[in-house]
Structures are given as C-alpha cells and as structure tokens.
Amino acid sequence: MAGRPDPRLPAGPIADAWRRTRAELPLISPLRKRQLQVLVVGTGLAGASAAATLAEQGYRVTVLTYHDSPRRAHSVAAQGGINAAKNYAADGDSIERLFADTLRGGDFRAREAGCMRLAELSSGIIDQCVAQGVPFAREYGGTLASRSFGGALVSRTFYARGQTGQQLLYGATAALLRQVAAGRITLLPRRDMLELVTVDGVARGVVARHLLTGALEVHTAQAVLLATGGYSNVFFLSTNALKSNATAIWRAHRQGALLANPCFTQIHPTCIPSGDPGQSKLTLMSESLRNDGRIWLPAIAGDNRAPEQIPQAERDYFLERLYPRYGNMAPRDLASRRARELCNAGHGVGPGGRSVYLDLRDAIAEQGRGVIEQRYGNLLEMYARISGDDPYAVPLRIYPAPHYTMGGLWVDYQLMSSVPGLFVLGEANYSEHGANRLGASALMQGLADGYFIAPATVTAWLAGHPTPAIAADHPACREARARAQARIDGLVAIQGDRPVDSFHRKLGALMLEHCGISRTAGGLRAGLAEVAALEERFHGELRVPGAAEGPNPELEKALRVADFFGLAQLMLRDALAREESCGAHFREEHQTPDGEAQRDDSRFAHIAAWEDAGEGREPIRHAEPLTFTALQPSARSYR
Amino acid sequence: MSRTIFLTLRIWRQETPEAPGGFRSYRLEAVSTDLSLLEALDQLNERLISAGERPVSFEHDCREGICGSCGFLVNGQAHGPQAATSVCQLYLRQFADGATLTLEPWRARAFPLIQDLAVERSALDRLLIAGGYCSVSTGQAPEANALLVGQEQARSAFDTATCIGCGACVASCRNASASLFVAAKLAHLAQLPQGQPERARRAGAMQAAMAAEGFGGCSSHLECEAVCPQQISADWISWMHAEARH
Known part of the structure; x- marks a missing residue:
C-alpha cells in the first residue's frame, strides 16, 4: 500500500452529509440484485441486520456463524441499552448533542462525519426495532421509556430491562430468519472463518472450517462483509463470550486490510x-x-x-x-x-x-x-x-x-476496508467510538452499520464491480484453503503437553499488565518481548488433542489463540507509537499534573492504520489525519 | 466464603452419534466452590488433555446465562438443581463436599447428539423460520411512539421474549415437546400491536413446524416451567392452545 488510506469523506458540512452521499450512490435494479451474491460473516447485531436488509433488497446472501444458531452471537449479552437522539424525555437532547457526546467521549480520535451520521441514524434504528416487536421498556402512557447512561447528561438510552442486546438481537435475527424462510438467505451455522480469499487485491470470498466435520469450505461472493465482533478476549479474562475472537479480522489484515488503532480497548x-x-x-x-x-x-x-x-x-x-x-x-x-x-x-x-x-x-x-x-x-x-x-x-x-475494542479493521466512510470489496461492520471495524466508546453506543453503531449504511454502500460497490463470483476451485481459493490447512496441520502436529487455555491465560495476564488500563513505554516494550517469547513456546509446547476432522473445540481455540498472539503484538506496538494519552489509551508519561489524560493533537490527531508487511517484517504505520469543523477539540473535562 | 470440595463427575461420553456411549467417572480433588460447574469441566479438560485423553465436549459461550448455548442434565435435572439458572451460572457452592454429579446430554428426538454433552438444537431455529417474526423490512417502520404499548403489556411481552433457546424445556419434557418455546415466541408477538397482522398465521405455522420437527405434544407435566432458566410460565402453553383457534 502506498501513501495514506483514503477515507472517502463527504464534501461540505457534516450535517446531512450522509443523506447527500446516499443521494449520489449508484443503485441496482431489483432484477439484477437477484444475480448478485453477498457473503456476511457473523450474526451479531451488525451481521444479522445487514444480512436481513440486503436480502430484503433482493440480493442472494450467504451467512456464516460459528454458533449453532444466529441468536447466540455475543451482542446477546449487551445489557444496558441503545442510544438514540429521540429527545422523548424533552431534556434538550438533539442530533447535535449525541454527535458532540460521541466525538467528545471518543476524545477526538474519530471522524466527525461518521459521528454525525451515527447520531442522524440513531432515531430510525429505534423505529425499526420497535416495528420488529422489540419489547422496550415503556412509560405508563405507553410511550417508550429512556434512561441516562455513563458520559451523558440527557436521558437518551432505550432499554429492555437489563437485556437490551438480547432483545435487539432477537429482532435482527428474526428478520434474518424471515429471509431464510423467503429463500434469499442461506444460513450456514457452525462455520469458523479462517481465511479471506482475494484476487488482485479484491475480496472474493472466505475459507471456513465446518466445526462438526472439520471440512474446509470455500464460499465466494461479489462482496464480503465481516461483522465478527471485537477482540477483548486477547486479555483472556474479559466480559466477552469465550468464543469471541479476532481470527476473521486478523486474517483479513494479513491479506492486506489495514488495522486501525488496535490499542484502543475499553476497560x-x-x-x-x-x-x-x-x-x-x-x-x-x-x-x-x-x-x-x-x-x-x-x-x-x-x-x-x-x-x-x-x-x-x-x-x-x-x-x-x-x-x-x-x-x-x-x-x-x-x-x-x-x-x-x-x-x-x-x-x-x-x-x-x-x-x-x-x-x-x-x-x-x-x-x-x-x-x-x-x-x-x-x-x-x-x-x-x-x-x-x-x-x-x-x-x-x-x-x-x-x-469492548474500539480498534478494528480500518474502514472508509462507506465501511469498506482497504481491501476493495471487503466491508467491515460493528465492533470489528474502527469507526465512531474513537479512543473511548460511550455506554449504549455499541448497539447503536452495530445496527446503524447493518440496517442503514452497509446496504447502501455495498450496493454502490456492486453497481461498479459486477464481476461474477469466482469458482470455488479458483487458484486464489485453493491458495487460501492451503494456508488454512497448513495452520491447522501445524497446530495439531506440535503434540506438546500444554493445553491451549494455559497459554491464553498467560497471554491475557501479560496484556492486562502491559497494555491494560495504564501503559508505559517500558511496560509496552517488555510486553512485546514477553508476548513474542510466549508465542514461541506456544508453537513448541502446545497440545491439541484429537484430529483436524470432526468436532474439536481445542483446535478451534488453538487457531484463535495463535491469531491473538499476532494481534497482541500489534496492540503493543500501536500503544507504544501513540505517545499521548487519549480516551481509554492512557500513557503514564502523558498526563496532566492532576492525573488526567494529556492528548497531543499536534502529533496524534490521526487514525493509525497498520499495514502488514509480511511474515517476520515490521508492520508499517500509516496515519489518516482527522480534521474537525463542527466541534473543535477541547480538553475532555468531566470534573 | 471460598472453600474447596471433592466432587465426582459421572459424565456421558460418546465420541460420535453412531458410537456407543456410556458414563465415565472423574474425581475432582479440592476444587474451589467459587468456580462454576463449567469451569470445573474446564479444569477437568485441561487435565485430560495433558494426560493425552479426549476432553469432554459441551456447549457454552457467554457464561453469563444469556446466549443459551450451554445446557445438559445434572443429576437428571436440566441445568441442575438451582431454579432460574442456566448451567453456566451454576456454582459449585450449590453442592455438598463429596457429592457425585451425573452429567448427561439433552435427550430428545429433535436434538441429535453431537458428542458427549453437546447436541444439535437447530430444530428450534427452524420453528422460528416458520413464522417467529413480524414481516417488516428495514426502512418501513413508523415512528416508534406511533405505537403505544402499555407498561404492563410491554413487561409481559418482554417476559415471554426473554427465552434464550437453550432447549431445557424440551429436554425435561417426557414428550420432548417444544410447546413452551413456541408458546413463548407466539405470546411475545401476540401481546404487541406489531404482532397482530400475522398472529393467526404465525400460530398455525409454528405449531405445524413443531410437529414436523419431531417434537412431541404437551401433556401438562409442567417440568418445562420448572427448569426454564428464564422462568417463562407454562400458562402460556394453555394460552397457545386457545390461540390455535384464534
């Protein structure tokens, strides 16, 4: 990759920019949509809502999830609520305030145009969820109830007792299953994505392992959407479900997708x-x-x-x-x-x-x-x-x-990664949360991406790139399959004596110590050395019982932890390179006399986008500058 | 207060659906009562792996009782002895020192065995595919407050919508009926204005799908309600029978 990534930001004022952008995006006739194949990986809020919406529009959609059922994706565990600038509480809330809270909460490390779009779309998300039958809490008179949440002075969080994520996910997966019934979605559960297939740098499909048979399958499409969640499990002990992992985004990164601000992780x-x-x-x-x-x-x-x-x-x-x-x-x-x-x-x-x-x-x-x-x-x-x-x-x-991990695959304003044809949605991407996500904003972003943004921008991509899906025996597919097979064979062949969890636990402890709530240059450097040493032992002492065929949960874990090692080292590098404190990234060297984070806008008002330079070579750090027109960066003060 | 106990786990081991299965006993020495039963299985598995044996397969993910992945019988009870608790939230402090726990997979025709304690529950998704939704496409929604829903009505709809799809109701039913699962989904949508247009069709289609998937009928033993980690009331099954004539 030469030079900086182009975020394809809209021109003009950021208010209403998404509507203006949409009005210019190319469309595809309903008849042609039926010929176009889209692949969605993941069935959390972002994946399920995108798959359902794309299928409703007429595309042929294939959906992969490693769960037995789409309803089990980790969005199900989100408790508190979902933000929307409805101003039902009549407490002075507005799109502008939600925008400002999001940008300020993220400590000015997100794109203002993206934050504004999110605030503009927030209201329609609630409408959509209510229409699906999501049983939000209500006031006595029957209107929607709302409450306030960390980082906000207004009451704009909609909720369904302490199970908001569950109810929103069931709404989105019900919409997905409706399209399965209509024959427009092929749902493939118990598939773990292990590789991205690219041809001439364009995403053309994925390789997935069938978790019951162990078979490696190739799925090709004209656009690939990753909605595979975050990577908090790099810390082993986290609030994430145990299977939540970074393999899909890490493998895409190894195939050329830039990874943005991986050190921005929320505790x-x-x-x-x-x-x-x-x-x-x-x-x-x-x-x-x-x-x-x-x-x-x-x-x-x-x-x-x-x-x-x-x-x-x-x-x-x-x-x-x-x-x-x-x-x-x-x-x-x-x-x-x-x-x-x-x-x-x-x-x-x-x-x-x-x-x-x-x-x-x-x-x-x-x-x-x-x-x-x-x-x-x-x-x-x-x-x-x-x-x-x-x-x-x-x-x-x-x-x-x-x-929660704010960091993720770099995407442009249209949610497309630096690999053309590869879109990334929800927690898996780096977008509106900047260096720190506000409470109740994850569900909002996942659903904005899935219901509203990706369906429009994927359509625009397909309109301009109508090349038919490649055959499953295309050389690029065979190569991707061989890469996955080699990783599996390598892990099974080690035959050491230590179970994968013992390595994962140790990796997590190292990352929490060196790359957790508080970070120092010395600690990060020590972390890099210690994680590399542990990775070496992993590849020498691991024991994966059983074979590559048939159900093998230990092999699934080993593949995930192997990728966490790579990601962990990139997180440490990223944290080391970002010589400032902002949001959730706190470098002890950079604090005010009263112990608050000291941001350095002159040097770090940018998104760091890392490029993989190949095995054994230092990754390359690109910078996408952030500019602010609607709200000027100010020191965050909650005192 | 943290303490340690000795436990014997008597676990159903079956490598493939075709292979014969049987119980094997494993002794856990001095295991902390602050661990969950699944964490005790994790420890057992680490031990089995280091000893070159095949670890015990069981389904799990969120480990906070909401994803619905986990579930097996503990001493004959779905999700074990604690009410309103999925097995991932079952902590060892519930058990006496020296206890023997018999762990078996869900047993139901519609839930074929995968391995050990893991079964395939995709039949439940096929019941939802038959009609467990409101047919509204993205972008068609009216303003959210255009539909008023009383607080009590919303609460009751939520109580039925909270089903996590774990399958305990099926596994504990002598007829392996999915009546509580289907009734909960029908009741969730039938109690809301959004669910009205398709109400009758949904009720017919989901109940027909239940029979087609090999789930049995309800004979009112109410074990389903007793084991439901979300405490969904079996009264909804009676309601569903009336709903079929709606």
Whole structure:
C-alpha cells in the first residue's frame, strides 16, 4: 500500500452529509440484485441486520456463524441499552448533542462525519426495532421509556430491562430468519472463518472450517462483509463470550486490510471481580447500576472492616469527589482508572484488594427496594448467583474488566476496508467510538452499520464491480484453503503437553499488565518481548488433542489463540507509537499534573492504520489525519 | 466464603452419534466452590488433555446465562438443581463436599447428539423460520411512539421474549415437546400491536413446524416451567392452545 488510506469523506458540512452521499450512490435494479451474491460473516447485531436488509433488497446472501444458531452471537449479552437522539424525555437532547457526546467521549480520535451520521441514524434504528416487536421498556402512557447512561447528561438510552442486546438481537435475527424462510438467505451455522480469499487485491470470498466435520469450505461472493465482533478476549479474562475472537479480522489484515488503532480497548468499570485462578470470564454488571449505585472505597488505606461498619465520614465516594458534575456517571475510562489507582494505593476491598464497592443502600432507602428490584432485578440475581452475596444487603463488589475494542479493521466512510470489496461492520471495524466508546453506543453503531449504511454502500460497490463470483476451485481459493490447512496441520502436529487455555491465560495476564488500563513505554516494550517469547513456546509446547476432522473445540481455540498472539503484538506496538494519552489509551508519561489524560493533537490527531508487511517484517504505520469543523477539540473535562 | 470440595463427575461420553456411549467417572480433588460447574469441566479438560485423553465436549459461550448455548442434565435435572439458572451460572457452592454429579446430554428426538454433552438444537431455529417474526423490512417502520404499548403489556411481552433457546424445556419434557418455546415466541408477538397482522398465521405455522420437527405434544407435566432458566410460565402453553383457534 502506498501513501495514506483514503477515507472517502463527504464534501461540505457534516450535517446531512450522509443523506447527500446516499443521494449520489449508484443503485441496482431489483432484477439484477437477484444475480448478485453477498457473503456476511457473523450474526451479531451488525451481521444479522445487514444480512436481513440486503436480502430484503433482493440480493442472494450467504451467512456464516460459528454458533449453532444466529441468536447466540455475543451482542446477546449487551445489557444496558441503545442510544438514540429521540429527545422523548424533552431534556434538550438533539442530533447535535449525541454527535458532540460521541466525538467528545471518543476524545477526538474519530471522524466527525461518521459521528454525525451515527447520531442522524440513531432515531430510525429505534423505529425499526420497535416495528420488529422489540419489547422496550415503556412509560405508563405507553410511550417508550429512556434512561441516562455513563458520559451523558440527557436521558437518551432505550432499554429492555437489563437485556437490551438480547432483545435487539432477537429482532435482527428474526428478520434474518424471515429471509431464510423467503429463500434469499442461506444460513450456514457452525462455520469458523479462517481465511479471506482475494484476487488482485479484491475480496472474493472466505475459507471456513465446518466445526462438526472439520471440512474446509470455500464460499465466494461479489462482496464480503465481516461483522465478527471485537477482540477483548486477547486479555483472556474479559466480559466477552469465550468464543469471541479476532481470527476473521486478523486474517483479513494479513491479506492486506489495514488495522486501525488496535490499542484502543475499553476497560469497563463495573464488572464482577476475578477470584479463583480457574475463573473463565468476567461478568459485566450493566453500568446503568451507576444511576442508583454509589461507588466508594474506605478512605483509609488497608481498612478491612466490613462495609457496614465503615462510618459515612470514612468512606470515599471518589467519583463524586473527583467529578462533581457527573459523579458516579463519569465516563468508563475515568471510572476504571481511578478505581485501579486507589486499589493500587491500598484502598481496594475484597480478595487481593482488587474491588471497589457499588452501594445501593442509599437508593433503596430513598426509592424502596421494589423500585430497585424492578430496575435491576435480573442483574442483581446474576450477581448473587456468581458472588454468593446478597446485593440488597451488602454493597456489590466491582472491578474494571476488558469489555469492548474500539480498534478494528480500518474502514472508509462507506465501511469498506482497504481491501476493495471487503466491508467491515460493528465492533470489528474502527469507526465512531474513537479512543473511548460511550455506554449504549455499541448497539447503536452495530445496527446503524447493518440496517442503514452497509446496504447502501455495498450496493454502490456492486453497481461498479459486477464481476461474477469466482469458482470455488479458483487458484486464489485453493491458495487460501492451503494456508488454512497448513495452520491447522501445524497446530495439531506440535503434540506438546500444554493445553491451549494455559497459554491464553498467560497471554491475557501479560496484556492486562502491559497494555491494560495504564501503559508505559517500558511496560509496552517488555510486553512485546514477553508476548513474542510466549508465542514461541506456544508453537513448541502446545497440545491439541484429537484430529483436524470432526468436532474439536481445542483446535478451534488453538487457531484463535495463535491469531491473538499476532494481534497482541500489534496492540503493543500501536500503544507504544501513540505517545499521548487519549480516551481509554492512557500513557503514564502523558498526563496532566492532576492525573488526567494529556492528548497531543499536534502529533496524534490521526487514525493509525497498520499495514502488514509480511511474515517476520515490521508492520508499517500509516496515519489518516482527522480534521474537525463542527466541534473543535477541547480538553475532555468531566470534573 | 471460598472453600474447596471433592466432587465426582459421572459424565456421558460418546465420541460420535453412531458410537456407543456410556458414563465415565472423574474425581475432582479440592476444587474451589467459587468456580462454576463449567469451569470445573474446564479444569477437568485441561487435565485430560495433558494426560493425552479426549476432553469432554459441551456447549457454552457467554457464561453469563444469556446466549443459551450451554445446557445438559445434572443429576437428571436440566441445568441442575438451582431454579432460574442456566448451567453456566451454576456454582459449585450449590453442592455438598463429596457429592457425585451425573452429567448427561439433552435427550430428545429433535436434538441429535453431537458428542458427549453437546447436541444439535437447530430444530428450534427452524420453528422460528416458520413464522417467529413480524414481516417488516428495514426502512418501513413508523415512528416508534406511533405505537403505544402499555407498561404492563410491554413487561409481559418482554417476559415471554426473554427465552434464550437453550432447549431445557424440551429436554425435561417426557414428550420432548417444544410447546413452551413456541408458546413463548407466539405470546411475545401476540401481546404487541406489531404482532397482530400475522398472529393467526404465525400460530398455525409454528405449531405445524413443531410437529414436523419431531417434537412431541404437551401433556401438562409442567417440568418445562420448572427448569426454564428464564422462568417463562407454562400458562402460556394453555394460552397457545386457545390461540390455535384464534
């Protein structure tokens, strides 16, 4: 790749730019659409909504998911809600405010045109979901209810109890299944994408492994859409589902797709802390709890009294103290960093002093237990099951955990990666969240990409590139298949004695230490050396039981962890190269005297887009400059 | 309070659908009660892999009770003894020191076995394909507040929409009926204005699909309700029978 990637940004003012862009995009006649083949990988919110919409428009769509059913994609676990600039609460919200909150929340590391488009599309997403039968919470009069969420001063988050992602996903997958019934979608479950097929640099299909038979299949199409989610599982312990992985985006990257800002990863402040070394994941407690829960720590370091024995005057409600305007609703990165600092300073509670209290006592006293139960009942039940504590009687214990990855495959304004014909949607791409995503904005972005943006831009691509899909035995397909086969054979052949999880756990611990809430140049350099050394041991000591044929969950995991090693090293490099603090990326060398992130707009107001330079060669860092016309970068202040 | 216990896991092992299966017992020594049962299986699997044996296959993903991937019988009960809990949320603190847990896959004609504790549940998706949706295409939606839905009505629709598709209701039914699954989906959409235009067609099509997939009928044993991790009421099955005549 020569020079900088072209983001194909719209000309003119950013307000209404998407409508103007759409009006110019080429169209395709309904009859011709039926001849065009589109491939969608992933059935989360972005994938399911894109597949359904493209099929409704008449395309022939093939959908791959590694789940047994599209309904199980990890979007299902999103709890809190989805933002939209409906201003139903009549509290002064508007498209401009949602735009500004998104851009500011992302610490001016996203494209303003993309943020504006997202805010403009937000309202229509809610309309679409309601029409599908998504049972959002309602007011007594029957109108939609909304609540406020971290990083916002208005009430613009729509929700379905604590299971908003589940209900939105069921709406989107129902739309997908309707197209299966109509014969326009071929749904292929239990397929794991292992390679991208390109011809002359253009995406033409994928290689997938059938997870029951082990067979490698080639699926070709005239456009390929990746909606394969984020890579928080590089940290092993995260809030992500255990199978969530980076293989699809990493393999696309190895085939030429630029990977943008991989070091922008979000640590969510309100998760159930880790305890036993055998723990397999960290469970998120929706930050909507911060609406009613007060976060505190003992004011005296090392105070090991039970919480109820600590008098009010000896409690440090540190978010309320530091951020009086936002209090417990301070943005995720700030809440996480302050919790970690205080725990490091000896104020932490629970096992190993790695938790903070989230206390519902005052809310229960003011509003009654019934109200709190109605709002958070299912979350609190889940907490009780996992922790063994009663959250109505004692404060919850929470701690930050890796949760969401803003980084992802670089895409232009039309969601196309630097590999022509390859579109990337949802968490898998780098787009509107910048260096830090606001609560309840992931669902909005996934559905904006899938329902509204990709169907228009994929159509524009197909209109200009009507080349028929290649045959499955095309040399490019055979090569891609051979690459996947070689990786499988290589892993099975190691026959060491260590299970894949032991490597993954170690990789996660290294990444959390060196590339987590707080980063330093020294730590990142050490991380690079340690991850490379661990990768070498992985390829020498791994044991994958069984064979490449038949169901083999350990082989699936090994393929994923092998790719996490590559991605981890790119994250470390990216964090090292970004000599500033912004959003969730906090470099200790770059902070203000009072410990806030110090952004450097003169050197880093850009998207870093990494190019793979081939095996054993240093990746190349490209920069796409960011310009701001509607809102000038200001220091983020929530104090 | 964290403690450790000894457990014996008696697990159904069956390498392929065709091969004969049988129980094998594994002893877990000093395992922390802060682990979930699936995490105990993870530990067992690491041990089996290091010893050169085939690990136990079981379905799982989110491990927070919402994706619906996990599910097997624990001592004959779908998802184990704790009410309103999928098996990934079942923690070892529920069990006594020295207990023996028998783990078996869902057993239902419509859920063919894959391996060990894993079964194929795509039949449930085919029930949804038969009609579990509102036929509205992207871009056709009216303004969201144009449709008013009472708070109580929305709550009740949500309660039925919350089904995670785990299949416990089928596995615990002596007829392997999917009645609770189908009733929940029909009730979700029938309670909302959006679901009205296709209501009768949906009810007929989904119930016909249920029979065609090899699920049995309901004979009102209500085990489905008892094991449902989302606590969906079996009253909806009676409602569905009336709905068929709607």
